[in-house]
Structure formats: C-alpha cells, structure tokens
Amino acid sequence: MIPAAPTSLQQPPHARWQTLWREAIRDPRELLTLLGLNAIASSISEAAARQFPLRVPRGFVARMRPGDPHDPLLRQVLPVLDEDRVAPGFGLDAVGDIAARRGSGVIHKYNGRALLIATGSCAVHCRYCFRRHYPYAEDSAAANGWRDAVALIAADPSIHEVILSGGDPLSLADHKLAELSDALRGLPHLRRLRLHTRLPVVLPERVDAGLLAWLEQLPWPVTVVIHANHAREFDPTVDAAMARLRRAGTTLLNQAVLLRGVNDDVETLADLCERGFAAGVLPYYLHQLDRVAGAAHFEVEDATALALHAALHARLPGYLVPRLVREIPGQPGKTPLGKF
Numbered sequence: 001m002i003p004a005a006p007t008s009l010q011q012p013p014h015a016r017w018q019t020l021w022r023e024a025i026r027d028p029r030e031l032l033t034l035l036g037l038n039a040i041a042s043s044i045s046e047a048a049a050r051q052f053p054l055r056v057p058r059g060f061v062a063r064m065r066p067g068d069p070h071d072p073l074l075r076q077v078l079p080v081l082d083e084d085r086v087a088p089g090f091g092l093d094a095v096g097d098i099a100a101r102r103g104s105g106v107i108h109k110y111n112g113r114a115l116l117i118a119t120g121s122c123a124v125h126c127r128y129c130f131r132r133h134y135p136y137a138e139d140s141a142a143a144n145g146w147r148d149a150v151a152l153i154a155a156d157p158s159i160h161e162v163i164l165s166g167g168d169p170l171s172l173a174d175h176k177l178a179e180l181s182d183a184l185r186g187l188p189h190l191r192r193l194r195l196h197t198r199l200p201v202v203l204p205e206r207v208d209a210g211l212l213a214w215l216e217q218l219p220w221p222v223t224v225v226i227h228a229n230h231a232r233e234f235d236p237t238v239d240a241a242m243a244r245l246r247r248a249g250t251t252l253l254n255q256a257v258l259l260r261g262v263n264d265d266v267e268t269l270a271d272l273c274e275r276g277f278a279a280g281v282l283p284y285y286l287h288q289l290d291r292v293a294g295a296a297h298f299e300v301e302d303a304t305a306l307a308l309h310a311a312l313h314a315r316l317p318g319y320l321v322p323r324l325v326r327e328i329p330g331q332p333g334k335t336p337l338g339k340f
Contacts, residue, residue: 015205017206020058020059020205021123024055024057024058024123024124025054025056025057025058025061026054028049028054034061034066035064035065035067036067043078043080043081045084047083048079049079051294052079052132052294055122055124055125056124057203060077060124063233063235070261072229072261072262073230073232075259077126077127079127080297083294083297084294085296090292090295091293092133094327095329096330099330103148103152104139104143104149105117105141105149111332112159112161113161113162113163114156114161115162115163115165116149116169118169119166119169120136120137120140120166121166123171123198123206127294127298128257128259129295130292131292132294132295136166136167142172145179146179147183150180150184153184154187159190160189160190160191160192161193162184162190162192162193163194164194168197168198169195169196170200171199174210174213178214181193181214191220192223194222195223195224195225197224197225200224200241200245201227201228201233201234202233206241212244212248215245215250216248222248222251223252225255225284226255229272230263234278239278239279242281253283254282254284255285255286255322256283256285257287257289258286258287258288258305258324259289260299264304264308266308266312269308270312273312273320274316283320283321283322284322285322285323285325286322286323287326287334288325305337306338309338324337324340
C-alpha cells in the first residue's frame with residue numbers, strides 16, 4: 001500500500017493556482033523531510049541547487065512515494081551530486097536554440113513554425129531541462145507587449161504555426177496570453193497555435209475558468225502538448241484538467257523524455273501511454289535526452305532506446321506508440337530513430 005500524502009502536501013479545496021505556485025517547495029531538504037528521506041540528504045548537490053534551484057508544487061510531491069529514494073517523480077526534480085559531473089558532449093545549449101534565435105524571444109528552426117519564448121518561469125524545475133541554462137533574462141517574447149516578436153512573425157508569411165514555449169507559457173497570467181493572441185489575430189498567414197506546457201500535469205489548477213475562456217475564443221485550432229514521463233504523474237486532478245482542456249476544443253498530445261531510472265523499461269513506458277490515453281491525451285514524442293550539462297546521469301543508450309521502442313511497438317496499438325526522436329541542431333525537424 002502506498003502511504004497517504006502528508007497533511008502538508010494536501011491541497012486546500014478550490015485554491016487558486018497562483019497561491020499553489022507560491023507555496024511550491026524550493027528547499028531540497030524540506031522535500032526530503034516531507035517524504036521521510038532525510039537519510040539521502042548527502043546526495044543533494046548544493047552547487048546544482050544554486051545554479052538551477054529546486055521548484056516543485058506540493059500537489060506533484062503528493063504523487064511521490066514516501067520513503068522511496070528511487071521514486072521516478074522525485075528523481076526528476078531533486079538536485080543531486082550526479083549533476084556536478086562534467087560529461088563529454090554535454091553543453092549549455094543542447095538543441096541549438098541560440099543559433100536559431102531571431103531576436104525578441106523568437107526561435108525559428110523549422111519550416112512553417114516559429115517558437116516564442118513566452119517566459120522563463122515554470123512551476124517545476126525538471127533536472128533534465130534542455131533550457132536550464134537558457135538566457136531568459138535577455139530574450140523574452142513578452143517584452144514590449146509582444147510587439148517585436150509579433151512583428152518578426154508578421155514579416156514572414158511562411159510561418160503558419162506559432163508555438164508558445166518557455167519556461168512554460170501557462171506561467172503567464174490570462175491577460176498576458178490574451179494580449180499576445182490579440183496581437184496575432186491580424187496575421188492572415190497564421191493557421192495554428194500550439195502550447196508546450198507542463199503546468200496541466202504539475203499544477204492542474206492552472207486550467208481554470210479564465211484560461212478556458214481564453215482558449216475557447218481563439219480563432220485557430222489549438223494543440224496543447226503536455227509533458228509527462230511516468231504514469232503516476234496523472235491523478236484525478238490531472239484527469240479533470242485534461243477533460244476541461246478537451247471541452248475547450250484543444251487537441252491534447254504528450255511528449256516524454258526517455259530517462260534512466262524514471263521510465264527506461266517497457267512496462268513503465270506502456271503504462272504511461274495507456275494512462276495518458278485514458279485521460280484523453282495521445283502519445284506524440286518519446287525524446288532521447290537532449291545533452292544538456294548536468295543531465296548526463298539520465299541518458300539512455302541508443303541501443304537500449306531502440307529496443308525499448310520496438311518492444312513498445314509490439315505491445316501497443318500504433319496510435320499509442322510515440323515516435324522515438326532526437327533533436328539535432330541544424331536539422332529540418334526532429335530526427336526519428338529506428339524504423340517505427
């Protein structure tokens with residue numbers, strides 16, 4: 001039996017997402033104390049915690065198993081000594097974002113799509129984040145009321161889709177999102193809007209009436225790409241958030257990262273795909289790790305990744321199997337791995 005979450009992790013009914021955000025855990029030792037794991041405090045990296053501070057909402061912590069130092073959700077957020085290891089081939093800009101910057105928080109890598117760095121904020125700091133070293137302070141599309149970013153997109157009629165990323169775009173207040181969508185409405189070449197967000201998983205309260213009202217009035221088809229790596233990241237609160245997003249007319253996809261010690265076995269991957277689909281989310285991508293400095297301990301060898309993906313393909317119907325991909329700087333899209 002999994003022990004009940006400590007009282008300090010139980011969410012008050014109808015709490016606003018901003019309040020829950022402010023109450024997120026930021027001290028690694030507090031996190032370990034809440035989980036009954038003080039014995040592993042010596043594994044915390046003080047240097048990593050300073051460079052990329054812990055942040056995790058209490059509702060997400062409540063899904064972790066107390067007393068389990070190998071909990072796959074804990075592993076994703078706890079700054080550990082492995083992050084201090086210098087690994088060949090791991091750098092500050094793992095996916096070539098800097099070379100693809102067009103100014104004003106606009107990244108243009110792929111034909112027909114432009115990505116906006118909407119904000120550097122996120123409700124959770126994932127230790128494998130490929131933008132953990134990104135210079136957000138000097139590059140935000142929200143600066144100047146989005147004017148410069150929108151002007152760049154307006155000047156390129158080949159851009160048919162805008163992708164909101166970050167950080168996490170749902171970190172922004174509803175009025176800031178509306179400010180952007182109002183500015184984009186006048187672009188005749190824009191056909192689609194996409195949001196890449198982890199908030200509906202780690203802070204499902206963010207999917208509130210204000211956000212839904214904004215989504216429902218948008219003039220374009222909207223795809224919400226969530227990010228979950230393990231089936232236990234879903235719970236009834238996340239299911240309810242996904243249902244609300246679907247009722248608002250969005251298409252829901254999930255992208256996961258293949259992570260050693262988190263989901264690097266076929267049972268776990270299959271459970272993730274099945275559990276996401278039960279919540280109304282289709283598997284989209286299974287990423288090989290972006291080789292960002294500090295994340296080498298999460299890497300899974302390509303041969304293992306390919307074997308896992310083949311086993312997943314043999315086990316599940318095709319629509320439940322995400323594409324195994326790697327992002328290679330300079331390529332025209334994500335690079336598929338294997339034959340599926």
